[in-house]
Amino acid sequence: MSKTGGCLCGAVTYTLKDEPAEIGACHCNMCRKWSGGIYIGLEAKPDAVEIKGADNLTTYASSEWAERAFCKTCGSSLYYRVTAPGPHAGTYHFGAGTVDDLGDAKMTGELFIDNKPKGYSFAEKTHQMTTDEVMALFAPE
Ligand SMILES: [Zn+2]
């Protein structure tokens, strides 16, 4: 099974070859600004991704290790992608809201939990990581 998705205006569409079982939320300040809310991502390896209409995307290098892509016309937050070398290089995190049908994909993780505003939280029991824990795991040396 594969997953399809795309932006609000339809200029950019994509197909993911795998059927992702898990999604995860990121509460970091960059994801909150970029998505305009809570960014929920769906991980995909580079060779499992096919994008149509990629010339309608604009990418923004939000840090030294990742870029974020959005549609030039409608502004949909399509994906976060790791640009730094290493084991995660090229990995995409598609915006779960841009997937046409999430099916049974379950939210299993939350990153930067210490940056989450106090006024909301998810009911799902997830593996939560603080800023220090995330940095220890992902940040380049
Ligand atoms: Zn669009």
Ligand SMILES: [Zn+2]
């Ligand atoms: Zn984030």
